[in-house]
Amino acid sequence: MAEVERETLETDVLIVGAGPAGLSCALRLAQLLKSHNENSKSGQALKAENVYVIEKAGEIGTHCLSGAVLDPRALLELVPDFKQQGAPVDTPVTGDSVFFFTESRQWKLPIDPPFLRNHGNYIVSINKLVKWMGEQAEEAGLSLFAGFGGTEVLYEGTGVVGVRTDDKGLNHAGHPKPNFQPGIDIRAKITVFAEGTRGSLAKPLIAKLGLDAGRNPQTYALGVKELWEIPAGRIAKGHVVHTAGWPLNTRQFGGGFVYAISETLLSVGLVSGLDYQDPRFDPHNAFQQFKTHPWLSKLLEGGQMLRYGAKTLPEGGYFSIPNTAVDGALLIGDSAAFLNSQRLKGIHLAMKTGMLAAETVFDALRKEDYSAATLNNFEDRWRKSWVHDELWKVRNYHQGFEDGFIGGVVHGGLQFLTGGRGLHARYAATPGYKHMRRLAQCAGNAQEKIKPNGKLTFDKLSDVFHSGTSHEEDQPCHLKIADFDICNHRCTVEYGNPCQYFCPAAVYEMEDNRGGSGAHLKINASNCVHCKTCDIADPYQIISWVPPEGGGGPHYDGM
Ligand code: SF4
Helix, strand or coil, X not given: CCCCCCCEEEEEXXXXXXXXXXXXXXXXXXHHHHHHHXXXXXXXXXXXXXXXXXXXXXXXXXXXXXXXXXXXXHHHHHCCCCCCCCCCCCCECCEEEEEEECCCCEEECCCXXXXXXXXXXXXXXXXXXXXXXXXXXXXXXXXXXXXXXXXXXXXXXXXXXXXXXXXXXXXXXCCEEEEEECCCEEEEEEEEECCCCCCCCHHHHHHHHCCCCCCCCCCEEEEEEEEEECCCCCCCCCEEEEEEECCCCCCCXXXXXXXXXXXXXXXXXXXXXXXXXXXXXXXXXXXXXXXXXXXXXXXXXXXXXXXXXXXXXXXXXXXXXXXXXXXXXXXXXXXXXXXXXXXXXXXXXXXXXXXXXXHHHHHXXXXXXXXXXXXXXXXXXXXXXXXXXXXHHCCXXXXXXXXXXXXXXXXXXXHHHCCCCCCCCXXXXXXXXXXXXXXXXXXXXXXXXXXXXXXXXXXXXXXXXXXXXXXCCCCCCCEEECCHHHHHHHHHHHCCCCHHHHCCCCCEEEECCCCCCCCEEXXXXXXXXXXXXXXXXXXXXXXXECCCCCECECCCCCC
């Protein structure tokens, strides 16, 4: 498309992403600005409306997905009276169970590991919580723009000066349709990237400025989840179940969960490390298999699946956190890998890093100094906070699983006894996609393929239907493939096109080419639930996920 004239908006702060991290940053900033403006003798007013938050979802909260068991620590610091303020946090955890599964049996651990004890935490719907936070941010006078994805970082030299939002009204070939509206350049004194896992702006920013130099490579997991309604009397409201073992094999990182939001409403999911070896492994199929376990199928019997979703998690931990400050910008939350993979929790860390970023931004605005040196105070802040203490204790956790589950449990035990150290001061890590083996190296059968029965088990398309996903059909494909030749020829032979298995939304399909030159890759982009797995797990690293036209994507509700 030829260069178009774009509107430019100037503001003080731009937060990209209205999830727990971005909205905690916005709300804390609103608190600081309010108190400053009430008490300032200098007359220098800092306006809340000059804090912009852009969000690619059409409605705040509908692209957010999590288990979720919330550690309320950060929320209590941000909104101490959150219950009186109507926060949708009303299912305290009443008990924990941890099981080890084999295909036909389960063993309950006599003692729950300390990191899986959830007393004092809450089972929440992250959509509802984030929606509520968005309402608080609007009441505080902040400027929220839903339906706007950030497509490009704006730079001056190596400093960030803002973000370009998505063009709306382009057809599949990238040509303007009658309703075309060019994206806007939002120029900000400080831009805060809070896009969640594998941020589509954070990824090129980290690469361009080498922010991950000297860090461990990032590693990820994919969580696939359904919301179920079941008959009453089977599980207590607030009960939290975690499982290890089947259907994942001993080489794989991950586990299952069942969270009882109420006696009749369950959040059921399986988290699979995206560092598996067999390219035929299908995380969605593994989740369907998980539900056929006798213990779980009995729990779900006669129930109804209500919703579906999938999301990736950054699992690399402390040593994979990139440099979080550059001239004019900060990285927070999942975008910067603030997640405790041992506890399977990141919301509280996303929120706390958002709040600490807000305090840093506030100081920078007062000093009118937006340099990396000033913004680097964010790093000092999180290192002096409980964020550091929590992540330091598990600094080597995920790397301990590099050689499989059993080794991971042994390393985890040693690390627990040595305050997180284990056998080495810093365990190394390998990017997950490098663990994938070629087909020729994969002995034995592929994972058993579940035949969906439409009651307990579902195919990907039925599940996508339950995610509420929709996109404008006539728009450029938002899955950018650098070289289709690799997909259609080399990958077919070497890896068997793992994208058709790892994508939990049936976006990638190898279609028979009637011309006789073999199967070719077809992309059903409108199914995409924005989990980013393809961007992460592709063995050639030639898939880039970029935001589709703003407003498109899943519509998670109660998830
Ligand atoms: Fe996830 Fe990629 Fe599939 Fe979209 S296309 S659902 S981002 S794996």
